[in-house]
Amino acid sequence: MDNIDRRTLLRLTGGLGLAGLAGCVSTTDEGDGGDGSDGTDSGSDGGDGSDGGSDGDDGTPTETPSGGDGESGPYEIGMVDARTGSLSAFGQRNQRGVELALETVNEVGIGGRGLDITVEDSESESQGGVSAAQKLVNQDGVPFLIGAVGSGVSLAIYESVVQDTDVVQLSQNSTGLGLTEFPGLLRMSPTGRTQSVALADIIAEDGHDTVAVTYVNNNYGQSLADAFVEAWEGDLAYNQAHDQDQQSYSGLLSEMNSSAADAWLFVTYQAEFSTMVNEIYSSGYEGQLYGADSVSGDDVLSNTPEGSMDGMKIVVPSAPVEEDNFRAFASRFEDSFDESPTSWSAYAYDCVVTAALSIQAADEFTGAALQETVREVTRPEGEQVDSFEAASEILADGGGPSDVDYQGVSGPIDFDENGDPVGFLQIQTVQDHEYVGTGFIES
Amino acid sequence: MVLLDHIASGLIFSSIIVLGSIGLSLVYSIADFANFAHGDTMTVGAYSAFVAFGFVGGLGGAVLGLPFGFFAALLVGIVAAAVVAVVTEKVVYEGLDVDSIGMLITSIGIAFVYRALVQMYFGADPVRYDIQALRPIEWLLPYEIRVTQHDVAIVVSAAVLVTGLHVLLQYSDLGRKMRAMADNPDLARVSGIRTDRIKLWTWIIGAGLAGAGGVFLGLYNLLNPRMGFDLLLLIFAAVILGGIGSVYGAMLGGFLIGMIHELVPLFTQLGTVLPLVPDSFAIPISNQYASAVAFVIMVVVLLLRPRGIAGEAV
Numbered sequence: 025m026d027n028i029d030r031r032t033l034l035r036l037t038g039g040l041g042l043a044g045l046a047g048c049v050s051t052t053d054e055g056d057g058g059d060g061s062d063g064t065d066s067g068s069d070g071g072d073g074s075d076g077g078s079d080g081d082d083g084t085p086t087e088t089p090s091g092g093d094g095e096s097g098p099y100e101i102g103m104v105d106a107r108t109g110s111l112s113a114f115g116q117r118n119q120r121g122v123e124l125a126l127e128t129v130n131e132v133g134i135g136g137r138g139l140d141i142t143v144e145d146s147e148s149e150s151q152g153g154v155s156a157a158q159k160l161v162n163q164d165g166v167p168f169l170i171g172a173v174g175s176g177v178s179l180a181i182y183e184s185v186v187q188d189t190d191v192v193q194l195s196q197n198s199t200g201l202g203l204t205e206f207p208g209l210l211r212m213s214p215t216g217r218t219q220s221v222a223l224a225d226i227i228a229e230d231g232h233d234t235v236a237v238t239y240v241n242n243n244y245g246q247s248l249a250d251a252f253v254e255a256w257e258g259d260l261a262y263n264q265a266h267d268q269d270q271q272s273y274s275g276l277l278s279e280m281n282s283s284a285a286d287a288w289l290f291v292t293y294q295a296e297f298s299t300m301v302n303e304i305y306s307s308g309y310e311g312q313l314y315g316a317d318s319v320s321g322d323d324v325l326s327n328t329p330e331g332s333m334d335g336m337k338i339v340v341p342s343a344p345v346e347e348d349n350f351r352a353f354a355s356r357f358e359d360s361f362d363e364s365p366t367s368w369s370a371y372a373y374d375c376v377v378t379a380a381l382s383i384q385a386a387d388e389f390t391g392a393a394l395q396e397t398v399r400e401v402t403r404p405e406g407e408q409v410d411s412f413e414a415a416s417e418i419l420a421d422g423g424g425p426s427d428v429d430y431q432g433v434s435g436p437i438d439f440d441e442n443g444d445p446v447g448f449l450q451i452q453t454v455q456d457h458e459y460v461g462t463g464f465i466e467s
Numbered sequence: 468m469v470l471l472d473h474i475a476s477g478l479i480f481s482s483i484i485v486l487g488s489i490g491l492s493l494v495y496s497i498a499d500f501a502n503f504a505h506g507d508t509m510t511v512g513a514y515s516a517f518v519a520f521g522f523v524g525g526l527g528g529a530v531l532g533l534p535f536g537f538f539a540a541l542l543v544g545i546v547a548a549a550v551v552a553v554v555t556e557k558v559v560y561e562g563l564d565v566d567s568i569g570m571l572i573t574s575i576g577i578a579f580v581y582r583a584l585v586q587m588y589f590g591a592d593p594v595r596y597d598i599q600a601l602r603p604i605e606w607l608l609p610y611e612i613r614v615t616q617h618d619v620a621i622v623v624s625a626a627v628l629v630t631g632l633h634v635l636l637q638y639s640d641l642g643r644k645m646r647a648m649a650d651n652p653d654l655a656r657v658s659g660i661r662t663d664r665i666k667l668w669t670w671i672i673g674a675g676l677a678g679a680g681g682v683f684l685g686l687y688n689l690l691n692p693r694m695g696f697d698l699l700l701l702i703f704a705a706v707i708l709g710g711i712g713s714v715y716g717a718m719l720g721g722f723l724i725g726m727i728h729e730l731v732p733l734f735t736q737l738g739t740v741l742p743l744v745p746d747s748f749a750i751p752i753s754n755q756y757a758s759a760v761a762f763v764i765m766v767v768v769l770l771l772r773p774r775g776i777a778g779e780a781v
Contacts, residue, residue, distance in 0.1 A: 266754075266755050269697045279754055299688055302595075308613055
């Protein structure tokens with residue numbers, strides 16, 4: 025009797041232990057560093073496809089583009105934003121950017137007419153986003169749709185509402201790497217991939233030939249590490265994942281050390297990186313440290329010994345904070361809302377301005393015509409301008425879409441063939457145990 | 468030699484696991500259930516020492532890079548963990564009239580309560596003792612051994628505690644009674660041992676050692692509310708590998724599991740370490756699977772010795 029009890033107990037113990045751990049581990053996987061918008065929207069994309077298809081039949085998409093044809097009224101475009109739900113913090117910042125942008129555009133006007141944006145709520149979910157987009161595209165008949173925040177929401181909208189139409193979709197905040205696969209889906213915020221490319225450039229520029237990479241064992245870490253390996257042309261001495269929440273990374277670091285690489289790259293989270301820095305310090309390893317933006321933070325500074333990271337370089341997605349147009353934007357933003365703008369506001373601002381410019385450059389207010397102009401007005405061929413007013417003047421003087429190269433408040437934009445903008449990143453170097461901005465890099 | 472470095476870090480990691488596994492095994496042998504709150508008892512010890520260190524940190528001189536205040540804080544951590552465990556035993560476990568599965572589930576709940584309380588007061592972000600971090604000991608560097616004086620302090624303190632427990636169990640009256648009770652509680656009781664009191668002492672010793680393990684884990688790494696729970700699975704592996712219920716088995720199991728865990732990085736460079744095989748010889752299992760390897764070895768041992776290494780034969 026005693027025998028059986030003990031065995032059953034052991035079995036149950038093991039099972040429960042695993043269940044307990046599994047249950048708890050999932051609670052800490054959230055913040056992807058800068059990629060906050062990716063966190064919550066992955067679930068319900070699949071089932072939405074059928075809704076889009078069936079609604080397309082009985083709606084009347086092209087006949088009633090309200091406002092557009094009334095020659096005098098404002099141009100009407102749509103926006104799907106996360107006004108409620110888990111991403112509503114982003115949504116609020118977006119709305120502030122949009123407000124400022126509308127002011128800017130309507131002061132000047134688009135060929136004598138104004139711009140108006142109908143904003144619908146995605147509730148931060150794919151389902152809500154698709155319904156909102158259907159309303160905007162099929163009922164209101166907008167040819168230009170700004171949306172959405174979460175990468176999963178943006179993709180769901182694109183696949184079920186926008187894909188087979190002429191409507192232009194420009195996501196304001198989605199940073200997921202998957203969006204690159206859909207060239208028809210434009211976005212204003214650069215992908216995490218730009219960080220990897222920038223890091224490869226910086227490490228090579230600093231004169232290192234061999235690099236050891238370690239990344240956190242999840243989608244975020246894996247995709248950034250893969251992109252780095254793709255972009256890196258030197259020797260890859262070490263490339264391994266590590267799990268989160270380990271109590272010791274000394275094995276990993278000793279492996280990195282014996283790989284004899286002179287540059288060490290970390291794509292992980294703050295807590296894991298703090299542990300690693302402590303072990304690097306107490307083991308006396310000498311590698312030159314590099315990191316993605318998710319390894320930087322005040323916590324890391326306060327939990328690591330003074331001087332343990334000096335010289336480390338980190339790239340952080342950033343607005344061009346030293347450019348005049350961003351400063352002007354920031355001061356207007358502060359006047360209106362009593363706080364500094366985040367890059368999420370800047371992205372939304374640029375979405376609206378880009379939309380306005382593409383409308384002014386197009387021959388007619390239809391999706392097909394806007395598809396032609398929206399990429400051109402930000403591309404490098406034309407004259408560089410950093411405000412809507414200046415760009416609008418060029419177009420009013422008879423310039424075509426490719427005569428304008430709008431430089432946004434969030435960066436140079438310059439959509440590539442995949443609909444992704446150029447990444448604008450700040451290089452931060454640790455000096456005297458503080459992060460100090462030491463330059464900017466585009467990738 | 469790189470092998471020595473790995474053995475050194477294995478020794479340090481083992482010391483912490485041994486401290487955790489002894490308590491788990493002790494409580495199992497006497498209270499008769501697998502205590503899932505044991506990992507979080509370590510966390511409680513670590514954070515109590517953190518608070519205490521804030522008050523007495525500057526105390527006196529230093530030994531092995533640690534101020535005397537740290538050892539005072541260590542004592543506070545041990546006492547706090549023991550007090551918390553005893554209070555839990557009195558308030559919760561003692562009054563529960565359920566079988567060992569019920570106790571086990573209850574202890575998982577207790578683990579969450581401990582962790583939530585720690586998190587409420589200290590937040591989820593890591594903190595560390597305000598002790599000057601050390602560089603590796605210089606005269607060991609030529610041998611490629613990278614350990615700090617703190618690491619030495621961890622191993623030495625663990626050795627002292629384990630030896631103390633051994634002496635207590637073998638040569639003291641309390642130890643004899645504990646062993647009697649672990650063997651056969653009913654017989655111990657009819658022969659006049661106050662089993663309630665012994666049970667309480669078991670909790671105090673087990674939780675106290677766990678508290679010490681937590682303090683050292685915090686010194687070795689950082690403190691965060693999940694530190695103990697994250698280590699608990701390895702501690703269970705150690706206890707079961709050694710033979711659950713056996714204190715000496717837990718010591719041995721803890722030593723082996725910690726060692727294996729830290730030696731896994733060698734798999735990819737076996738050729739350079741072993742004699743007689745070509746330098747390119749390697750087992751392609753990278754360090755991130757260290758825990759998995761430790762568990763595989765545990766399973767293999769259990770297949771050969773179902774009661775664990777030190778467990779009695781079936």
